[in-house]
Amino acid sequence: MKNRTIVVKGTEVTISKVHGQDYISLTDMVARFEGGSALIEQWLKNKDTVLFLGVWEQLNNPKFNSLEFEGIKNDAGRNSFYLSAKKWVDRTGSIGLQAKAGRYGGTYAHRDIAFEFGSWLSPEFKLYLIKEFQRLKDAEAQSSSIEWSLQRILSKVNYRIHTDAIKEHIIPKVVLPRHTSLVYASEADILNMAMFGQTAAEWRVANPAATGNMRDEASLEQLVVLSNLESINAMLIQQGVSPQERLLQLNSLAITQMKSLVDHPAIKTIQKNG
Structure with a gap:
């Protein structure tokens, strides 16, 4: 599937299809934020983020490894806790996050998760992201x-x-x-x-x-x-x-x-x- 892009407050954000669903590049989303890609891992380190991701997977992923999730959930919030998108996917069998390589590489998330990440980054950025995403979907529907x-x-x-x-x-x-x-x-x-x-x-x-x-x-x-x-x-x-x-x-x-x-x-x- 050909990737599409939207422009959110001057930032080009890539949207890709994975199993027929829209996945948004978190890497693109943080491109103009201070801290860049490190913000993704900082967000993943948050216990509330881990809980949100776990609930999303349980609702949408029948192959989600709940036992591994429990271990990650118990460790989340500690100073020594570290979680990357790749580590999350490898341990839990997550489908909500995708770590891609190549030209359009980076961390991608299902739109539900990407919008949640947008809220953590900036409520304003999230609203513009949703607006531009909906504009794209309306154009595709037409x-x-x-x-x-x-x-x-x-x-x-x-x-x-x-x-x-x-x-x-x-x-x-x-x-x-x-x-x-x-x-x-x-x-x-x-x-x-x-x-x-x-x-x-x-x-x-x-x-x-x-x-x-x-x-x-x-x-x-x-x-x-x-x-x-x-x-x-x-x-x-x-x-x-x-x-x-x-x-x-x-x-x-x-x-x-x-x-x-x-x-x-x-x-x-x-x-x-x-």
């Missing part, structure tokens, strides 16, 4: 919405190509309009079955409170694959492939493409973040 809308439009355009192929190769030359709509519905459900595993009618029964249809509720990945399936289905129709065979082929393609897309970096960069 970008994600635009991408989703574009894919929805693409899906509709491809569906027009798809229905034109039906009209040319499946709809009889002499047929009542009401029969035509039935054929379209049947072809639409071939795509629905291939992509979603159910017909439109089945989806409506399963989702009685939904205000839109199954495609309106689709994920970005599903819309991308659905666009591809519509084009491929149009080609298969032109080749005279039977509906049953097309359904099998399209379903196989949907499974393959979804597996490729769910972990694709380009898709992940535009997914909605929680």
Whole structure:
């Protein structure tokens, strides 16, 4: 995942993705504070900090080593007590703190923890940090919405190509309009079955409170694959492939493409973040 940066009171602060969550560079946060990176270890030495980190891990990390945490908690507050991010991670299996090496190296913390650290540094800095972080999230959400809308439009355009192929190769030359709509519905459900595993009618029964249809509720990945399936289905129709065979082929393609897309970096960069 590409790192992003925000500017907090003139300081560039890096935000990275770890397991789908936002982690903020504590090293960047202290760049303009007297004491620099030493402030992180000074904060970690505080008993209240250790207690906060322990509670956070117990709430969010099923693999957290509680026995090691108890030992650290008992030692915290003593003059000889020392704790670094790396030591905390190594001893407890923490996921809230990350010690990174390389170009964007330094100490990173889950946003919950980074905001707590910001309070310790300066209440003013924390408020500006939250403001700029939220501005970034709003911009990402807007970008994600635009991408989703574009894919929805693409899906509709491809569906027009798809229905034109039906009209040319499946709809009889002499047929009542009401029969035509039935054929379209049947072809639409071939795509629905291939992509979603159910017909439109089945989806409506399963989702009685939904205000839109199954495609309106689709994920970005599903819309991308659905666009591809519509084009491929149009080609298969032109080749005279039977509906049953097309359904099998399209379903196989949907499974393959979804597996490729769910972990694709380009898709992940535009997914909605929680």
